[in-house]
Amino acid sequence: TVIICLAPELQRKYDKLYAYLQDDITRKKPSVDLVLDLLCETHTERWKARTFFSGHAALFRFGIIQMTDDPQSPSGSSDLGRFLKLDPRILNYLLGNNSIDGRFVGIAGLHRPLPAMDDLWVDGAIKTALLHLTQRHFSELKADRKRLVLYFHGPYGVGKRELALGICGQLNCPMLCLDMEMLLAQESDLETLLRLAFREGVLLGAALYLDNVDVL
Numbered sequence: 001t002v003i004i005c006l007a008p009e010l011q012r013k014y015d016k017l018y019a020y021l022q023d024d025i026t027r028k029k030p031s032v033d034l035v036l037d038l039l040c041e042t043h044t045e046r047w048k049a050r051t052f053f054s055g056h057a058a059l060f061r062f063g064i065i066q067m068t069d070d071p072q073s074p075s076g077s078s079d080l081g082r083f084l085k086l087d088p089r090i091l092n093y094l095l096g097n098n099s100i101d102g103r104f105v106g107i108a109g110l111h112r113p114l115p116a117m118d119d120l121w122v123d124g125a126i127k128t129a130l131l132h133l134t135q136r137h138f139s140e141l142k143a144d145r146k147r148l149v150l151y152f153h154g155p156y157g158v159g160k161r162e163l164a165l166g167i168c169g170q171l172n173c174p175m176l177c178l179d180m181e182m183l184l185a186q187e188s189d190l191e192t193l194l195r196l197a198f199r200e201g202v203l204l205g206a207a208l209y210l211d212n213v214d215v216l
Contacts, residue, residue, distance in 0.1 A: 001052070004030050004038060005065060005086045006094060026072050033080040053079070063087045063196060089196075093203055100176075101200055107182040108197065110206060111175045113168035120166055122159050127166070134167055151213075164209050176206040181215050 008014040008029065015028035022034055032053050040046040052059060059065040068083045086094070089101040100108060114120075117127050130150070137148045150167075152160035161177065168175045178197050186193060201208040 029083040108178045114165045117166035174206045181212040
């Protein structure tokens with residue numbers, strides 16, 4: 001499905017091809033019906049594959065694909081007739097542009113990790129304990145290993161973010177810092193933005209740092 005949606009973003013000839021396959025010159029974008037026609041051989045397969053296009057399916061839950069109404073028939077088309085398109089962030093990622101999602105401009109930033117923790121003005125026992133904790137956690141090869149969540153508590157200026165950057169240095173990964181106070185000020189749905197933020201961490205290979213998390 002991703003490849004079918006990617007094709008017209010690479011070459012315009014797929015607009016004509018998809019219009020031909022859907023027997024309608026106005027339908028240049030792939031629809032659910034077209035994807036099922038291309039990928040399923042029997043009616044039984046089509047019936048089962050419909051579950052991949054429900055609102056809770058992975059393609060939509062993780063924001064990989066977006067579904068839009070047919071502008072020629074916005075209220076009269078069935079779900080089969082709705083068009084599919086790649087999420088802009090996923091499209092850029094597939095095309096080799098791995099910059100931060102535009103929805104996070106001004107509220108999130110990617111930071112390089114600190115190469116060492118020696119110069120951090122943080123109690124040595126705390127640094128040692130955190131290093132042992134993270135090293136032990138990521139040395140385990142369990143398939144069901146839980147995500148590691150660390151909560152840094154203390155007044156402004158005690159070095160919470162620097163400590164997190166130091167841990168990222170030990171893990172050899174950047175850190176995506178998200179300002180929760182600014183996130184809450186956005187008009188968009190908070191749950192959706194948070195889900196996209198965690199997706200951003202995966203795409204960038206970065207640890208996610210939620211700054212001002214106490215506002216929640």
